[in-house]
Amino acid sequence: MSDLPPLNTATIWAILKDTIDDTTANRLVCHHLGYDDGTVDPQWLEAYPEPPNFIESRPAVVKLTRSIPPENKQLLKEQLGFGGYTIDELVPRKTRRATMANWLLSYMQQNQIPL
Secondary structure, three states: OOOOOOHHHHHHHHHOOOOOHHHHHHHHHHHHHOOOOOOOHHHHHHHHHOOOOOOOOHHHHHHHHHOOOHHHHHHHHHOOOOOOOHHHHHOOHHHHHHHHHHHHHHHHHOOOOOO
């Protein structure tokens, strides 16, 4: 979708820093899962016939986490130097955004999209 931000490091940081709204972050993940063009994996489609809201749905974000290959679980730290949130920032909304950002980084890695 042309109204989505580009998939790059700046966008990933914007998700982490909360400068991209939740709706756009959700749409970005759903777009790259294939919901927009009908290429969504059948397992996702079975569990979520409609694009899930990863900010509001713990089960959806757990499924997203599990879909990240083990070798890509630490990409936020390894590629961006993201040290995580402080204790006072550890709320479900922010941790779910971090999961979404990590999934997008993993997607970039798997699809050879340069940082």
